[in-house]
Amino acid sequence: MSGSLAVEASGLVRRFGVHAALDDISFEVGPGELYGIIGPDGSGKTTLFRILVTLLLPDAGTAQVLGRDVVRDLWELRRRVGYMPGRFSLYPDLSVAENLGFFASLFGTTVDAARGTIAPIWVQIEQFAGRRAGALSGGMKQKLALCCALVHRPEILFLDEPTTGVDAVSRREFWELLGRLREEGLPILVSTPYMDEASRCDRVSLMQGGKLLVTDRPGEISRRYPRPLFAVRGGNILGLLGALRSFPHVASVWPFGETLHYTDRRNDVPPATIEAELAGYVEQIGLSGVAIDAIPATIEDAFMWYMTEKTAA
Secondary structure: OOOOOOEEEEEEEEEEOOEEEEEEEEEEEOOOOEEEEEOOOOOOHHHHHHHHOOOOOOOEEEEEEOOEEOOOOHHHHHHHEEEEOOOOOOOOOOEHHHHHHHHHHHOOOOOHHHHHHHHHHHHHHHHHOOOEHHHOOHHHHHHHHHHHHHOOOOOEEEEEOOOOOOOHHHHHHHHHHHHHHHHOOOOEEEEEOOHHHHHHOOEEEEEEOOEEEEEEOHHHHHHOOOOOEEEEEOOOHHHHHHHHHOOOOEEEEEEEOOEEEEEEOOOOOOHHHHHHHHHHHHHHHOOOOOEEEEOOOOHHHHHHHHHHHHHHO
């Protein structure tokens, strides 16, 4: 394995009884890369992260972090990685400052020694230094957890669903902090169930059922959507959903808020022709006031497509 890579995983498998939480997972994270694992709850993200930070053994396959094997070199790696688990795992009865000092002492360092690393985050929570961690808001808890993950100045950062359960403003601020850390050259591996956060990563892997569906730059994943895609709007959304799913050339139809995203199986038919055929079909069924427009695919569209294709395979 290449020593220049921040992470390299090959054929990782992890089972819990008969259930394969990870099924032949292989991917690479380059130096200084902000890499996202995007998928819903239960897709295997946390199991993967726990293996990479040496908290769980794989049943098969290998993984290296910072050029060190996650099984053989676990004690060295634990000093060099920063890990923020999905659930808030700090001490709620300790103050913000006490939590930070405690985690610094675990690694034989001090908060003062890490000021340069945590400064952009600490400046946002310093006013709450004396407050119990359990009394912080969701966003502030996540920022404190990030400080504690960085206090020993790790060489790589693993963040498992760091923005789950926090408000939109806190989510944005958190990603801005990750962007600053990335600019300083720190490789970051982050998992999230929020598809809209994929665009903030250099590269992403879409994950479902313990498998990686596709890996690429977010824009490339969307651009490679393999079929014509249309946004369909109408007053009777349920009736429209049933009508579109019965259209002879349908590949898929998924609700996106008040809009339906319809994918046609045919690549050799102009979009305008497909729009006209769809409009005539739903009108024949008795649905009126329907708007149909060709649209570019989003990362959500790509995820639904690849998930359906893998399931069918």
